[in-house]
Amino acid sequence: MPRAKSKKEEPVEAGSDVVMEEAPPSHQPESRDDMSVDQDENDGPEDVEDEEVDEEEEEEEDVQRVRLLPGSTPTAASFEFLNEGHTLGNALRYIIMKNPDVEFCAYAIPHPSEAKMNVRIQTFEGTTAIQALEKGLRDLQELCDVVSDKFIDAKEKFAASASS
Amino acid sequence: MDYDPMVMDDAEAMGPVVKISQADSVRVKYQLSNADISFANSLRRVMLAEIPTLAIDLVEIEENSSVLADEFIAHRLGLIPLNSEGVDSMFFSRDCDCDGTCERCTVTLTLHAKCTGDENMHVFARDLVPTSERINSVLGNPIITDADGLGPLILKLRPGQEVKLVCIAKKGIAKEHAKWAPSAAIGFEYDPHNKLHHLDLWYEQDPKAEWPPSEYAEWEEPPQEGEPFDYDAVPNRFYFNVESAGSLPPDVIVSEGIKVIQQKLAGLIHELSEGDGGDGMNGDYGGPRSPEYATGADGFGGYTTPFGNGGNQSSWGGAGGTTPYGTTPYGAGQSTWS
Ligand SMILES: [Zn+2]
Numbered sequence: 098m099p100r101a102k103s104k105k106e107e108p109v110e111a112g113s114d115v116v117m118e119e120a121p122p123s124h125q126p127e128s129r130d131d132m133s134v135d136q137d138e139n140d141g142p143e144d145v146e147d148e149e150v151d152e153e154e155e156e157e158e159d160v161q162r163v164r165l166l167p168g169s170t171p172t173a174a175s176f177e178f179l180n181e182g183h184t185l186g187n188a189l190r191y192i193i194m195k196n197p198d199v200e201f202c203a204y205a206i207p208h209p210s211e212a213k214m215n216v217r218i219q220t221f222e223g224t225t226a227i228q229a230l231e232k233g234l235r236d237l238q239e240l241c242d243v244v245s246d247k248f249i250d251a252k253e254k255f256a257a258s259a260s261s
Numbered sequence: 262m263d264y265d266p267m268v269m270d271d272a273e274a275m276g277p278v279v280k281i282s283q284a285d286s287v288r289v290k291y292q293l294s295n296a297d298i299s300f301a302n303s304l305r306r307v308m309l310a311e312i313p314t315l316a317i318d319l320v321e322i323e324e325n326s327s328v329l330a331d332e333f334i335a336h337r338l339g340l341i342p343l344n345s346e347g348v349d350s351m352f353f354s355r356d357c358d359c360d361g362t363c364e365r366c367t368v369t370l371t372l373h374a375k376c377t378g379d380e381n382m383h384v385f386a387r388d389l390v391p392t393s394e395r396i397n398s399v400l401g402n403p404i405i406t407d408a409d410g411l412g413p414l415i416l417k418l419r420p421g422q423e424v425k426l427v428c429i430a431k432k433g434i435a436k437e438h439a440k441w442a443p444s445a446a447i448g449f450e451y452d453p454h455n456k457l458h459h460l461d462l463w464y465e466q467d468p469k470a471e472w473p474p475s476e477y478a479e480w481e482e483p484p485q486e487g488e489p490f491d492y493d494a495v496p497n498r499f500y501f502n503v504e505s506a507g508s509l510p511p512d513v514i515v516s517e518g519i520k521v522i523q524q525k526l527a528g529l530i531h532e533l534s535e536g537d538g539g540d541g542m543n544g545d546y547g548g549p550r551s552p553e554y555a556t557g558a559d560g561f562g563g564y565t566t567p568f569g570n571g572g573n574q575s576s577w578g579g580a581g582g583t584t585p586y587g588t589t590p591y592g593a594g595q596s597t598w599s
Contacts, residue, residue, distance in 0.1 A: 126309045162532055180530075186307040187299040207455055231528040231533055240277070240300060244293070245519045251291065252512055255281040 119260065166215070173219040174226035181214040184208060187217060194231035198224040202233075287504060289511040290448075292480070297589035298451070301499040308518035309435065309442065313353075314345040314508040315368060315401055316440040317428040324425040329416050337415055338428055339440045341386050342404040342507035343368070347397045354431045362393070368401030368430040369393035384424065385414025397411040401430050404507035443509040443517070448502030452477040457494055478533045 100236040166175040178185065186204035193216075199221040218226040276296055283290040293301055314470070320335040328514040370389045376382035386403035387410060395401060395549035405412040416424065435442035451460060453475035477500045505511040 104400055136297070163529060181525075184522075186302050186312070188297075188303040188522075189299045192455075226387040228531070231530065234526050234530050234533070237300075238523055239295075241519050241523045241526070244277050244279065244296070244300075244304075245516065245523075248291070248515055248519070251279040251281045252284070255284055259284075 169226070171227075173221060174217075174230075176216045176226075176230060177219070178214045178216065180212045182212070183214075186214045186216065188237055189233050193218060193229055194239045195236070196229055196232055199229050200231075209228045267293050284508060284512065288502060289515065290500070290502045291515070292477075292498055292500055296499065297499075298496045298499070301449070301451075301501075302517055303449055303522060304515075305501070307521045308444055308447055308503060308514050311434050311436055311521050312443045312509070312514060312517045313348055313432050313434050314441050314443050315343045315348050315351075315430050315432055316438075316508075317341065317343070317370065318431040318433065319429040321427045321429075322425075323427070324423050326422045327416055327418055327424055328422075334416060334424070334426070338372075338389075338426075339438070341389070341413055341415070343430055344399045344402040344404055345443070347400045347507040348432055350396060351432045353433070356412075363396035363430060364396055366431065367393070368395055370401065370403075370428040371426070371428060372415075373425045374418060375423035376420050379420055381420075382418040382422075383411075385416045386415060388415075389428065400487065406507065418428060421523045443532075445506040445512075446502075447504070450475060450477060450495040450499070450500040450502075451498060453481055453500075454483050456484050457496060458490065474544065479513070 160179065162179045162181075165176050166177055169175055178201045183206070186206070190202050190204045193199055199218060199220050202217065204214060208215050216230070218229050220226055220229050277296045278292075278294045280292045280294075281289060282292065293304075317335075317338045320331075320338055322331045322334070325331055325334065329337075352366045354362075354366040357363060359366065361367075362369060371392050372384070372389050374382065374388055374414045378422050387405055389403050391401045403412050416598050418424065433441040455462065462472055480500075481498065501515075503511045503514055505514060509517065
């Protein structure tokens with residue numbers, strides 16, 4: 098009985114890791130308390146202008162495509178990739194798990210209508226999740242190089258056998 | 262081979278192998294072995310949806326007295342495969358600094374047909390004429406593979422009817438619209454004998470008798486009678502059948518697919534190593550949204566955890582060359598790629 102109880106409490110403790118202040122800033126206007134009809138008419142165009150400026154700024158600076166999610170520690174981190182999906186996620190998960198210094202790696206697409214892909218990496222002491230991610234990306238590139246070369250070789254072989 | 266085998270099992274340690282079994286101007290059939298299903302599937306997905314090609318994206322209609330609505334014709338024009346050789350050196354028109362059209366981001370084609378005879382007139386893709394400056398002489402030509410040299414039928418005109426329009430073809434990917442897909446279909450198959458039981462074949466009496474064998478069945482050992490199920494087995498050989506829609510030759514689709522994965526990875530590696538003066542990760546990474554994750558010059562040196570799990574802290578004092586990667590290109594304090 099006491100065992101079951103302590104198990105129940107665990108999620109609560111784990112959840113306290115996450116710092117809620119780190120939630121992304123809201124795009125909602127700060128105060129919407131007095132919503133008289135007149136004010137809405139006045140506010141309307143201003144809001145639109147603000148949003149336009151925001152979009153322009155976002156376009157100019159390169160949008161950050163990878164970020165660390167709150168609650169990450171050096172050896173246990175979650176990364177959020179923008180505009181990536183199963184194409185990168187699954188292959189990256191596989192190649193990162195090949196790294197012997199990695200204890201755990203998994204990916205998820207939290208919601209199908211958001212173009213976001215999350216990767217969780219937990220490493221053994223001695224390396225960091227970020228290093229494991231970088232190594233994973235590099236290893237996958239090397240794998241692509243090898244497959245690319247092998248395909249070109251196979252093409253030449255096939256052409257030679259077809260002509261002879 | 263430079264690829265680090267790490268902890269791969271025996272088959273995988275030999276490295277991936279590619280074998281082509283059939284190749285012509287329309288399709289290439291090949292076998293990828295000693296690779297993981299996740300990588301094989303990435304390649305399949307990227308060949309379907311992310312290789313840039315050229316397709317008609319804007320249509321300016323000057324005259325259309327045919328029975329088809331303007332938008333109907335525009336849609337049909339979009340789906341006509343255009344030669345995309347050299348599309349790599351083009352810009353996406355949203356990235357080009359011209360205003361509207363230029364030879365670096367668009368190809369303009371015109372179509373002008375009027376039925377002057379007594380018979381109905383057929384308008385084919387060959388009637389689309391590239392009229393703008395192009396970076397090479399084939400880019401944007403409609404793909405015509407039939408013996409008569411006509412290409413796909415776009416519309417028909419009754420006597421007296423006329424269409425006159427200007428098409429602007431742009432670079433794009435099939436993720437945005439299927440008209441940019443370089444491949445018509447990609448066959449992807451593994452484990453022809455279903456030894457892994459990834460398939461649950463429906464049957465009335467006997468699945469063996471009712472399901473035709475795969476064309477790859479003879480490439481792999483059939484299961485022995487009474488063979489126990491191997492719980493550790495994973496798929497290892499993948500049979501691809503890449504069929505081109507015309508805009509790119511099938512072998513180029515495969516090579517370009519791998520290239521697209523590599524560009525994806527290069528972009529991410531660049532972003533991860535961006536802005537650090539050869540010091541590995543620095544405070545920039547993680548960005549303004551996670552200020553608690555400030556890191557020192559040597560990666561995680563000086564890191565203090567706000568999460569109270571101090572147990573980790575001590576071992577991160579001088580992350581520098583103490584990691585197993587210290588002597589590899591991945592070591593902190595070293596950044597060999599940019
Ligand atoms: Zn341009």
